[in-house]
Amino acid sequence: xxxxxxxxxxxxxxxRIPVLVFFTCGVAWLLFSxxxxxxxxxxxxxxxxxxxxxxxxxxxxxxxxxxxxxxxxASQVALGVAIWLxxxxxxxxxxxxxxxxxxxxxxxxxxxxxVYGILRGDSTGFSWLEMPRYAFPILFCSYALIGVLTLITxxxxxxxxxxxxxWYVVAAxxxxxxxxxxxxxxxxxxxxxxxxxxxxxTWFTSSLKELWFGSIGVAAIFYFLPKLLERPLYxxxxxxxxxxxxxxxxxxxxxxxxxxxxKWIPAVSTxxxxxxxxxxxxxxxxxxxxxxxEFKRLSQNxxxxxxxxxxxxxxxxxxxxxxxxxxxxSAILRFTYFQDGLVILNLFGFFAMVMFGAIxxxxxxxxxxxxxxxxxxxxxxxxxxxGILLCVxxxxxxxxxxxxxxxxxxxxxxxxxxxxxxxxxxxxxxxxLLALASAGFLCNLLWALARxxxxxxxxxxxFASNAKPAxxxxxx
Amino acid sequence: MNHGPLIxxxxxxxxxxxxxxxxxxxxxxxxxxxxxxxxxxxxxxNRPGLAQQGGEVYRANGCQxxxxxxxxxxxxxxxxxxxxxxxxxxxxxxxxxxxVMWGNLRIGPDLTNVGLRRPDDETHTNRVxxxxxxxRPQITSPGSIMPPYPFLFEKRQxxxxxxxxxxxxxxxxxxxxxLSYEIVPTSAARALVAYLFSLQSDTPLFEAPxxxxxxxxxxxxxxxxxxxxxxxxxxxxxxxPASTSPPKx
Numbered sequence: 001x002x003x004x005x006x007x008x009x010x011x012x013x014x015x016r017i018p019v020l021v022f023f024t025c026g027v028a029w030l031l032f033s034x035x036x037x038x039x040x041x042x043x044x045x046x047x048x049x050x051x052x053x054x055x056x057x058x059x060x061x062x063x064x065x066x067x068x069x070x071x072x073x074a075s076q077v078a079l080g081v082a083i084w085l086x087x088x089x090x091x092x093x094x095x096x097x098x099x100x101x102x103x104x105x106x107x108x109x110x111x112x113x114x115v116y117g118i119l120r121g122d123s124t125g126f127s128w129l130e131m132p133r134y135a136f137p138i139l140f141c142s143y144a145l146i147g148v149l150t151l152i153t154x155x156x157x158x159x160x161x162x163x164x165x166x167w168y169v170v171a172a173x174x175x176x177x178x179x180x181x182x183x184x185x186x187x188x189x190x191x192x193x194x195x196x197x198x199x200x201x202t203w204f205t206s207s208l209k210e211l212w213f214g215s216i217g218v219a220a221i222f223y224f225l226p227k228l229l230e231r232p233l234y235x236x237x238x239x240x241x242x243x244x245x246x247x248x249x250x251x252x253x254x255x256x257x258x259x260x261x262x263k264w265i266p267a268v269s270t271x272x273x274x275x276x277x278x279x280x281x282x283x284x285x286x287x288x289x290x291x292x293x294e295f296k297r298l299s300q301n302x303x304x305x306x307x308x309x310x311x312x313x314x315x316x317x318x319x320x321x322x323x324x325x326x327x328x329x330s331a332i333l334r335f336t337y338f339q340d341g342l343v344i345l346n347l348f349g350f351f352a353m354v355m356f357g358a359i360x361x362x363x364x365x366x367x368x369x370x371x372x373x374x375x376x377x378x379x380x381x382x383x384x385x386x387g388i389l390l391c392v393x394x395x396x397x398x399x400x401x402x403x404x405x406x407x408x409x410x411x412x413x414x415x416x417x418x419x420x421x422x423x424x425x426x427x428x429x430x431x432x433l434l435a436l437a438s439a440g441f442l443c444n445l446l447w448a449l450a451r452x453x454x455x456x457x458x459x460x461x462x463f464a465s466n467a468k469p470a471x472x473x474x475x476x
Numbered sequence: 477m478n479h480g481p482l483i484x485x486x487x488x489x490x491x492x493x494x495x496x497x498x499x500x501x502x503x504x505x506x507x508x509x510x511x512x513x514x515x516x517x518x519x520x521x522n523r524p525g526l527a528q529q530g531g532e533v534y535r536a537n538g539c540q541x542x543x544x545x546x547x548x549x550x551x552x553x554x555x556x557x558x559x560x561x562x563x564x565x566x567x568x569x570x571x572x573x574x575x576v577m578w579g580n581l582r583i584g585p586d587l588t589n590v591g592l593r594r595p596d597d598e599t600h601t602n603r604v605x606x607x608x609x610x611x612r613p614q615i616t617s618p619g620s621i622m623p624p625y626p627f628l629f630e631k632r633q634x635x636x637x638x639x640x641x642x643x644x645x646x647x648x649x650x651x652x653x654x655l656s657y658e659i660v661p662t663s664a665a666r667a668l669v670a671y672l673f674s675l676q677s678d679t680p681l682f683e684a685p686x687x688x689x690x691x692x693x694x695x696x697x698x699x700x701x702x703x704x705x706x707x708x709x710x711x712x713x714x715x716x717p718a719s720t721s722p723p724k725x
Contacts, residue, residue, distance in 0.1 A: 044583070047613070047623045054627040059538020121536035125575035162479070171487045178491055182499065187575070194509055195567045196502050197576045203498040211491070247490035252498060258552040259578075260565040265502060331552040335544055335582040406582060409557035413585050414619045421621075 007091060007158070014093035015083050016366045018100040022080030023359050024449065025108050027442050029072025030352070034435040036065035041428040045421070055119045063130040064118045069347065070128060070208070071139065072111045075176075076104070077355045078216040079146055082169045084362050085223060086150050089166045090157025095149050103145035110138035126187050126197070128205045136184045140177070147173050164239040168219035171247065172212055179207040179251075195261055202254040202269075209346060210250030210276070214314075217354045218246075218283060221311050224354075224361060225287055228304045229297060234289035242282035249275045256334050257327040273325040280318030287311050302374075305381055306357030313349030313388075317342060320396075332407060337420060337427075338399025345392045348434070353384065356441070363445065367452035376444045380437045387433030390426055398423025509571055514679045520571050523674050530671025533628075533664050535575060542622070543587045544579035545675070556687075559593070560586040561677070566684040569677040584622060591676035604646065606669045607661050612651050628665035634658050 040061045043049050050056040087094050094100065114131030117123070122132035131139070154170055183204035186192050192200060226233045233239060252272030259266050291308075298305050320342055323329055333339070360377060364370055371377055398420045405416040511518045523531070534540070547561035555561060565588055570576045579586075594602040608615045611629050613622035634640055634656050644658035653659055661669075680686045 043623055044621055047621050051624045052626055054537070057537055057625065057627075058623050059541050060536075062541050063538060123536060123538065125535040125538075125540065125577055127580070162483075167483060170483070174484075174487050175491055178495075182495065186499065191574050192503055193507050194571045194573065195576055196507050197574070198570075198578055199502045200499050203494065207491070207494070244486065244490070247487065248493070251491065251494040258548045258564075260546055260567050260569065262502075262505065262567070265498070268497065327552070331548075334548070334553065335580065337581070339580055407554045409554040413558070414617065417583070417621055418619065 007093070011087050011091065011093050012366060014097050015087045016097075018094065018097050018104055019080045019084050019362065020366055020449065021101050021104050022076050022083070023363065024445060025104070026073045026077035026080065026355075027359070027438065027445055029068050029076065029108075029111065031435065031438050031442055033065050033068035033073060034431060034438055036061050036068060038428070038431045038435055040065055041424065041431050044424050045428065054121065060119050060121065060123065063123055063127075064115050066128065067118060067130055068111065068115055071114065071131070072108075074213055074347065074351055074355070076107065076111075077359065078172075078213065078351075079104070079107075079143075079150075081220055081355060081358045081362070082173060082216055083146075083150050083153075084358075085165055085169050085219060086154050086157075089159065089163050089223070090154055091159040092153050092157045095153045095156065100146055100149050103142040103149075106138060107142035107146070110135050110142060113138060124188050126183075126201045126204075128208060129183050129187060129201065133184070133188045136188065140181060140184075143177060143180070147177060163223070164233065164236060164243065165219040165223040167240065167243055168215040168222070171243070172215035172219070175207070175211045175215070179204060179212065183208075198259075199255065199261065199265060203251055206254040207251035210246060210253070213347070213351045214246060214250060217310065217314065217351045218242075220354050220358045221283070221287060221307055221314075224303065224307050224357060225290055225311070228301055228307070228361075229290065229292075229294060231290065231292070234286050238282050238286045242279035242286070245279035245282070246276070249273075249279070253321070253325065256325060256330045258331070258334070270325045270327075274322045276318055277322045280315055284311070284315045302377055302381055303357045303360045306353050306360065309381075309385055310350050310352075310354035310357065313345055313353065317346040317350055320345070332403035333399055334403075335406065336399035336402040337395045337423065338403065341392050341395030341399055344388065344395065348384075349388045349392060353388070356380070356384065359445070363448055367448055369448065369451055369455065371444060372447040372451060373444050376440045380441045380444070383433045383437035383440070387430040387437060389430070390433065391430030394423040394426025394430065398426075506567060509567065511571060512568065512681070514681060517679075519679045519681070520569060520677070522572060524670065526667050526670040527674035528671075529664075530667035530669065530674075531573070533668040534671055535577065537625070539587075540577035540579040542579075542581060542583035543585065544582050545586065545588045546578050547586065547588050547677075550687075555586060558585075561589045562592075563678070563680065563684045563686045565677060566681060568681055568683070584620075587672070587675055589676050589678065591673045592678055594672075595676075596673045602673075603669060606672055607645055607665060608647070610665060610668065611645055611647075611659060611661075615647070615651055625665075628662055628668065630660045630662050632658050632660050 039050065039056065040058055043051075043058045043061070054060075083094060083100065086092075111131075114135030117132035117135060118130050123130040124132060151170070151173055154166070183200065186200050187197055187204070191197055222233060222239055249272045252269055253276060254273070255261065255266045255269035257266045257270060298308060324333060324338070324342060360371070401423070402416060402420045405411045405419050511520060513519075545565075547563070547565045548555045549564040550556055556564070569588075570578075594605060596602060605616055607629075609617065609622075610625045612624045612626075613620040614624075629645070631653065632641070632644075636656070640658050641660050644660055647653065647659060678686065
């Protein structure tokens with residue numbers, strides 16, 4: 001396909017501005033979100049910390065943290081990666097990059113408005129959907145424009161052969177608006193009656209987790225892993241098998257046995273969560289055989305490190321998630337920090353890490369320059385990885401202790417709290433590490449953008465000589 | 477290989493399946509659930525207006541991130557043994573809640589029946605307890621990590637010769653304010669406490685009877701004329717009929 005390769009500069013140019021805008025805004029949101037997460041975590045140690053201000057009470061800071069992460073960072077970066085993968089794998093320039101960029105900026109306005117609403121006390125009270133109703137139209141319309149333009153780009157693709165990553169991306173682009181609008185309309189605008197709200201809310205959270213973030217994350221793994229190893233994906237059919245199984249079971253999970261609902265709902269939900277093990281193992285096997293024992297490559301390639309860490313977290317989160325719903329286990333862990341640990345493992349360990357890897361791969365290709373600081377990038381990996389591990393391990397270990405103590409009715413409730421406090425310290429330290437790592441990452445990213453701006457600016461001729469160094473890794 | 481339309485249909489079908497299963501089917505099955513007549517009274521009762529406002533305060537400040545509102549059945553956790561309820565929670569209990577705030581984490585105790593554990597009484601002991609607890613949780617529960625909510629209270633100056641407000645918080649020791657000042661709950665705090673008083677689900681239902689160890693002494697099996705209200709003064713607010721005026725605040 002020699003002819004198509006001459007298109008590459010045109011393709012890169014078309015998605016340069018929108019993708020860079022999505023990445024930069026996303027990483028900035030990540031930093032804000034972690035700052036709020038840190039405040040929430042500190043409040044568990046020092047209840048009086050920032051207690052005077054209603055806007056910063058624990059019950060507002062915590063959802064603000066998660067919503068900034070979900071909609072500010074994760075969704076936005078996911079859109080950037082989805083656009084880039086669509087253009088790359090479809091060998092087509094992005095349709096109307098200006099409109100996509102504008103829609104992305106509006107998305108950021110929507111997130112700001114939503115977070116403002118949560119802090120103001122307008123939270124809807126539904127998990128992962130706390131943003132008040134006035135943020136929804138802005139977010140949804142911005143997404144609709146981005147999604148439609150990306151799908152048109154997909155439709156106009158020159159490469160008719162569909163790589164598996166594109167299956168995931170296109171499916172996710174269709175699923176997200178459905179999930180997001182159904183959740184908002186049935187809970188926030190015209191709330192359904194009684195406990196049906198909780199069922200819809202759980203459907204929303206597990207769909208968002210598995211079908212939106214999960215799809216984009218796995219799409220990135222399936223693209224970058226073979227790419228970085230310079231060898232084909234082990235099995236296309238195994239990948240498609242895991243795709244359809246995730247699509248079938250992904251959005252059913254999350255309702256625990258013992259919930260005040262008709263018994264069939266927790267039963268079906270539990271079964272789906274357990275069946276999710278199958279696609280997770282399929283993804284793991286596929287990637288393991290693609291790696292083919294070349295683990296030494298991990299020490300050479302920083303992007304690969306992020307991707308493989310994310311993959312491992314995806315597999316662990318899937319296995320723990322299946323274990324978590326079994327009645328004997330959930331009887332202990334249902335209301336403990338274990339659930340938080342699992343969410344962090346999934347959102348940070350898997351999704352955020354894979355997205356970091358993708359950003360490290362994509363940005364040098366868009367700015368036509370290497371990352372300004374390789375040591376910052378290295379620091380970013382080790383600090384994030386250890387921060388996430390510290391957080392997840394302490395929340396899981398603390399959660400197990402907490403669960404056993406809660407189920408021992410002889411243990412007074414305040415003593416249960418005391419048992420968990422040391423573990424919360426671990427989580428706080430992990431969040432600090434993560435926040436530092438993300439701050440370094442944002443610096444590196446802004447530095448790269450500034451250098452790119454200088455290099456392309458016509459007034460700075462002196463940069464022209466080193467404008468195009470070779471970029472490591474293979475471009476497709 | 478180009479299976480575009482096929483993939484598209486598959487994508488739609490798979491999500492439609494889960495949507496039908498977990499959104500549409502529950503809505504069809506119990507989306508039109510109605511209040512039931514339990515021993516001559518409608519259950520769940522309509523919350524008095526002030527308690528409904530309190531629910532908004534509860535939601536806005538995210539109380540549900542630390543406090544659950546669901547009692548697990550026997551064998552799944554020690555909820556009943558901890559005295560968090562006389563029976564497990566069922567769908568009927570949440571009929572009037574928007575949003576339903578089940579909560580997923582128990583950093584604090586379950587609040588499904590906090591209105592039964594600390595009922596509104598003549599001497600206002602529990603009312604004062606709640607206000608003190610909200611103002612400074614460590615007053616009533618030393619060692620608690622619940623954040624204080626000073627913004628739900630007003631610090632007011634007491635003019636000389638003027639008596640203190642009847643609802644000023646009694647504060648002692650390190651929690652005392654400066655002389656000639658008093659701490660008075662705002663309307664939001666009053667509403668929140670009214671909401672907490674309204675949190676009670678001890679009405680025996682067909683699908684959730686009260687186990688026998690709790691019914692000794694309380695004749696819940698008596699025919700309708702003998703309601704639970706008549707037996708235990710602590711439960712006076714348990715089942716307020718929708719038609720009667722809201723309980724005294």
